[in-house]
Amino acid sequence: MTATLTGEWDVLADGSLVAELNALLDEGYRNVIIDAAALTFCDSxxxxxxxxxxxxxxxxxxxxxxxxxxLAVRRPIELTGLDQVLEVRDR
Structure with missing residues (x-):
């Protein structure tokens, strides 16, 4: 499944996206692609x-x-070392 994210994803963002993705995983989907090209901010x-x-x-x-x-999204992923855990790809 692919989720295309836009704008800012922070602590104030609506949690419905995560709930929907978790529901899809519960239904049997296994692979998740987060299209972050239009995501402008990503916090902890x-x-x-x-x-x-x-x-x-x-x-x-x-x-x-x-x-x-x-870069605004890639940088926090790299600074926290999550790029060693998460698969991050360019387009």
């Missing part, structure tokens, strides 16, 4: 959600990929 809450989705996908034998993140 966003990073936490990515890690949680990664873990849930891996528990089901799947994977999570973050695709096309701008």
């Amino acid at each position: 809450a966003c990073l936490g959600h990515l890690v949680g989705l990664h873990r849930r996908s891996a528990e089901r034998g799947g994977w999570l990929r973050v695709v096309g993140p701008a």
